[in-house]
Amino acid sequence: xxxxxxxxxxxxxxxxxxxxxLEKDLIANLRKGASMxxxxxxxxxxxxxxxxx
Amino acid sequence: xxKILIELENIGAFRGRYAFEMAKGLNVIYAPNASxxxxxxxxxxxxxxxxxxxEELKRFLNDYENEGFVKLLVDNNEVIIKLRRxxxxxxxxxxxxxxxxxxxxxxxxxxxxxxxxxxxxSGDEERVKQIxxxxxxxxxxxxxxxxxxxxxxxxxxxxxxxxxxxxxRKEEIEKELKETExxxxxxxxxxxEILSRPEIEPVxxxxxxxxxxxxxxxxxxSVYRKNEIEIKNAIALRDIDLKKIEADFKFFVxxxxxxxxxxxxxxxxLIEYRREIEKLSLEIKHLEMxxxxxxxxxxxxxxxxxxxxxVIEYATCPYCGAPxxxxxxxxxxxxxxxxxxxxxxxxxxxxxxxxxxxxxxDELKQSGEERLKNVRKELSEISSKISELEQNKNNIxxxxxxxxxxxxxxxxxxxxxxxxxxxxxxxxxxxxxEYPEVSTLVDEYKRLQIQEHHLMxxxxxxxxxxxxxxxxxxxxxxxxxxxxKVNLLEEYFRIxxxxxxxxxxxxxxEVILRHFKLxxxxxxxxxxxxxxxxxxxxxxxxxxxxxxxxxxxxxxIFVIAITYALKEHIxxxxxxxxxxxLIEFIDDxxxxxxxxxxxxxVGDKNVIIVxxxxxxxxxxxxxxxxxxxxxxxxxx
Numbered sequence: 001x002x003x004x005x006x007x008x009x010x011x012x013x014x015x016x017x018x019x020x021x022l023e024k025d026l027i028a029n030l031r032k033g034a035s036m037x038x039x040x041x042x043x044x045x046x047x048x049x050x051x052x053x
Numbered sequence: 054x055x056k057i058l059i060e061l062e063n064i065g066a067f068r069g070r071y072a073f074e075m076a077k078g079l080n081v082i083y084a085p086n087a088s089x090x091x092x093x094x095x096x097x098x099x100x101x102x103x104x105x106x107x108e109e110l111k112r113f114l115n116d117y118e119n120e121g122f123v124k125l126l127v128d129n130n131e132v133i134i135k136l137r138r139x140x141x142x143x144x145x146x147x148x149x150x151x152x153x154x155x156x157x158x159x160x161x162x163x164x165x166x167x168x169x170x171x172x173x174x175s176g177d178e179e180r181v182k183q184i185x186x187x188x189x190x191x192x193x194x195x196x197x198x199x200x201x202x203x204x205x206x207x208x209x210x211x212x213x214x215x216x217x218x219x220x221x222r223k224e225e226i227e228k229e230l231k232e233t234e235x236x237x238x239x240x241x242x243x244x245x246e247i248l249s250r251p252e253i254e255p256v257x258x259x260x261x262x263x264x265x266x267x268x269x270x271x272x273x274x275s276v277y278r279k280n281e282i283e284i285k286n287a288i289a290l291r292d293i294d295l296k297k298i299e300a301d302f303k304f305f306v307x308x309x310x311x312x313x314x315x316x317x318x319x320x321x322x323l324i325e326y327r328r329e330i331e332k333l334s335l336e337i338k339h340l341e342m343x344x345x346x347x348x349x350x351x352x353x354x355x356x357x358x359x360x361x362x363x364v365i366e367y368a369t370c371p372y373c374g375a376p377x378x379x380x381x382x383x384x385x386x387x388x389x390x391x392x393x394x395x396x397x398x399x400x401x402x403x404x405x406x407x408x409x410x411x412x413x414x415d416e417l418k419q420s421g422e423e424r425l426k427n428v429r430k431e432l433s434e435i436s437s438k439i440s441e442l443e444q445n446k447n448n449i450x451x452x453x454x455x456x457x458x459x460x461x462x463x464x465x466x467x468x469x470x471x472x473x474x475x476x477x478x479x480x481x482x483x484x485x486x487e488y489p490e491v492s493t494l495v496d497e498y499k500r501l502q503i504q505e506h507h508l509m510x511x512x513x514x515x516x517x518x519x520x521x522x523x524x525x526x527x528x529x530x531x532x533x534x535x536x537x538k539v540n541l542l543e544e545y546f547r548i549x550x551x552x553x554x555x556x557x558x559x560x561x562x563e564v565i566l567r568h569f570k571l572x573x574x575x576x577x578x579x580x581x582x583x584x585x586x587x588x589x590x591x592x593x594x595x596x597x598x599x600x601x602x603x604x605x606x607x608x609x610i611f612v613i614a615i616t617y618a619l620k621e622h623i624x625x626x627x628x629x630x631x632x633x634x635l636i637e638f639i640d641d642x643x644x645x646x647x648x649x650x651x652x653x654x655v656g657d658k659n660v661i662i663v664x665x666x667x668x669x670x671x672x673x674x675x676x677x678x679x680x681x682x683x684x685x686x687x688x689x
Contacts, residue, residue, distance in 0.1 A: 004544075005548045011541055012541050012545065015537070015538050015541075017538060019545045023194075023545075023549060026197050030193040036196065039197065040200050040204065043204060043542075047208075
């Protein structure tokens with residue numbers, strides 16, 4: 001894993017977002033046929049909720 | 054545990070129950086055509102993958118049976134999937150499969166049903182690209198990045214708007230504050246000037262006393278005014294919270310009322326539902342008994358039919374010694390076959406009736422007791438939410454009452470101080486009358502004092518507005534934080550995109566090139582796949598070629614290399630990798646090299662299954678075009 005990626009993950013985790021889990025969830029949702037709006041809402045919740053762990 | 058057990062009943066070509074044992078590492082299954090190799094793989098698919106449509110499942114269940122199952126035991130993990138034929142002829146699967154990762158079907162089961170295999174064999178390069186992007190998750194990451202990029206613009210815009218509004222308001226207040234301070238300073242300077250004038254001498258001492266007292270009062274007023282502003286701000290904030298709670302409270306109370314109505318309606322119908330369930334259960338019981346009788350009759354008739362078929366060629370019956378009348382026996386056999394067919398139809402009709410009733414029972418349970426249970430559970434959750442909201446509402450209301458009380462006390466204190474200040478002004482007015490020679494100066498002094506008071510009041514209000522802006526600043530910080538998060542997310546997904554591109558693509562290129570070279574197949578120049586999953590097929594020497602031009606063996610090796618590399622990359626945890634039929638396209642010597650590679654790569658980590666119609670010959674020579682023999686068939 002690159003140093004920059006590690007740093008980003010740490011920063012995001014510090015801000016309440018687990019990007020690895022988020023990526024997995026988003027891809028799983030898209031594979032199940034989620035629309036762009038649904039994915040966008042999911043991301044907004046993760047960003048604004050701040051408790052996406 | 055290295056052993057993997059798979060048990061099948063009525064799956065594909067298998068009628069009845071069969072069990073197979075496999076081990077971690079490579080397993081080559083060889084058997085003649087139509088002997089059940091693909092059925093075994095079908096069983097493994099049923100136990101592994103979640104996303105099968107009823108029409109697909111229909112192919113997995115044996116055509117002559119209505120029920121079947123697959124049992125899989127791997128790493129102490131047991132999976133049982135039951136297949137059941139429905140009344141409409143479709144088949145449904147019951148049970149939780151080994152993996153819920155839908156992509157497993159595309160990378161771990163390489164057979165003629167596989168989408169990627171079909172795209173490669175039909176030479177459709179664009180389709181191959183799309184499937185590869187989908188499998189690797191690349192197109193999803195691209196979609197996510199597009200969405201994040203849109204969100205970033207949205208958050209940036211919101212942040213800039215709020216920041217600008219905050220800064221302009223702050224600037225405006227600070228400017229006003231500065232002006233007020235300057236005016237205040239000018240007023241105070243003038244007040245001091247008046248006090249230093251010699252004409253004021255007769256009243257100087259008195260005025261100085263008044264000034265001192267007024268200063269004290271103004272200082273106190275300033276403190277109380279600040280408190281007053283803070284309390285007013287707190288009340289306004291708590292009012293917002295209260296309104297939000299009241300809206301939630303109203304919403305949940307309405308929801309609770311609806312649930313109560315639903316409970317009442319279910320309870321009214323429940324007795325009726327129970328009666329109908331009892332009646333249907335009894336009917337099912339009778340139908341089951343009828344079915345058992347028919348099954349026994351069917352089994353007896355099957356036995357008789359089998360015996361009659363056995364003895365038809367004999368002159369005398371081996372069971373009773375009576376001479377065989379072949380014609381009569383043939384008639385009896387036809388009669389028996391027709392009776393058996395009728396019995397089967399009757400049994401199927403009964404099964405359909407049972408299923409219909411069972412479905413109705415399930416529906417009744419769903420809309421009756423089960424629904425009641427769920428609604429009650431939901432009601433209890435909503436009731437506790439309502440109590441929680443009520444509690445919060447009471448707390449906030451109490452807090453507001455207490456704050457309002459404090460505000461009232463403060464307002465009284467301020468009022469008292471204002472009255473004291475008025476008395477001081479009155480005293481100044483008295484000096485004007487008592488000492489007419491200084492009345493002009495005293496009058497100016499009095500007006501300046503009033504002005505000073507207003508300016509101080511204004512200054513305190515401006516400080517209060519600055520304090521209010523702190524709330525707005527919190528909003529600005531929240532938006533700023535969102536912008537930071539979205540920027541970090543965008544960078545994270547960009548890194549992931551480039552990682553997937555380089556890791557997956559490099560691995561696929563490496564595996565394909567290695568095999569094509571090792572197996573003396575058409576040597577292709579690197580890279581075969583671009584970082585965007587675009588196929589670039591160039592034969593050594595720079596001659597471009599297409600996927601359609603590759604031989605079947607090359608395509609088979611191509612597809613195995615791609616799927617295996619992708620499987621290791623995105624579904625490593627899935628324990629199986631299956632190649633059904635495709636290995637037949639590759640000659641034994643080359644196939645052995647491919648299998649060796651798979652065997653070495655997998656070690657004892659996972660299970661690789663390859664099917665083949667006959668065992669390997671042991672042939673070890675790689676033939677070239679010159680070695681091809683064409684039988685000459687004479688033309689008559």
